[in-house]
Amino acid sequence: MREALALPMATFACSAMAAGLATAIAWCFAPHASNIRNDYGVVFFLAFSVCLPYVVIVGLPVGLFLVHKRMFRTIPALLAGAIAASPIPLLVIASSFAGPVSYEGIGLSIAFLLLAVVSGALSGLVFYRTYRVMSPGDPVFSAALDGTPGGRRKPSEDRSDD
Numbered sequence: 001m002r003e004a005l006a007l008p009m010a011t012f013a014c015s016a017m018a019a020g021l022a023t024a025i026a027w028c029f030a031p032h033a034s035n036i037r038n039d040y041g042v043v044f045f046l047a048f049s050v051c052l053p054y055v056v057i058v059g060l061p062v063g064l065f066l067v068h069k070r071m072f073r074t075i076p077a078l079l080a081g082a083i084a085a086s087p088i089p090l091l092v093i094a095s096s097f098a099g100p101v102s103y104e105g106i107g108l109s110i111a112f113l114l115l116a117v118v119s120g121a122l123s124g125l126v127f128y129r130t131y132r133v134m135s136p137g138d139p140v141f142s143a144a145l146d147g148t149p150g151g152r153r154k155p156s157e158d159r160s161d162d
Contacts, residue, residue: 005134006130006131006134006135007060007131009130009131009134010063010126010127010128010130010131010134011052011055011056011059011060011127012052013126013127013130014051014055014059014081014123014124014126014127014130015048015051015052015054015055015123016048016051017122017123017126018047018051018055018119018120018122018123019044019045019047019048019051020044021119021122022043022044022047022051022119023040023043023044023047025115026040026043027040051123055123055127058084058087059081059084059123059124059127062080062081062083062084063077063080063124063127063128063131066080067131072128072131073128074125074128077124077125077127077128078121078124078125079121079124080124081120081121081122081123081124081125081127082117082118082120082121082124083120084120084124085116085117085119085120085121085123086113086116086117086120088116089109089112089113089115089116089117090113093106093109093110093113
């Protein structure tokens with residue numbers, strides 16, 4: 001049962017982390033942006049409603065590709081998350097060169113790109129750890145649930161709880 005929930009929980013956790021990061025950034029800049037007015041629940045909901053479909057459309061296939069190629073580790077998950085999060089800011093940077101170019105606009109676009117890359121990398125890490133914890137092969141979580149060292153079961157034990 002745990003394995004069936006690993007992928008949806010990892011997707012949900014990844015989206016919630018990105019939405020939480022967006023809410024934290026809104027909280028940090030709230031004194032400078034009067035339109036937020038302490039509506040952080042709304043900010044989280046709107047960010048989550050954008051992040052979840054994006055993770056399902058872009059991030060989930062990347063994660064499944066890493067699992068399929070047996071490269072699903074911490075560093076590849078960080079890099080894949082950073083790469084998966086960067087297309088939208090790159091489009092914003094490319095569109096900023098269509099009209100008159102200002103240093104302020106380019107700086108803001110590069111800051112948006114860096115923020116998206118960091119958010120994507122952290123989301124990739126959250127996806128990786130959530131998937132690993134929920135999958136039955138994780139030695140730490142399996143040991144805690146099964147009560148055996150290293151999470152290994154005896155061959156004679158019933159496996160009906162999976």
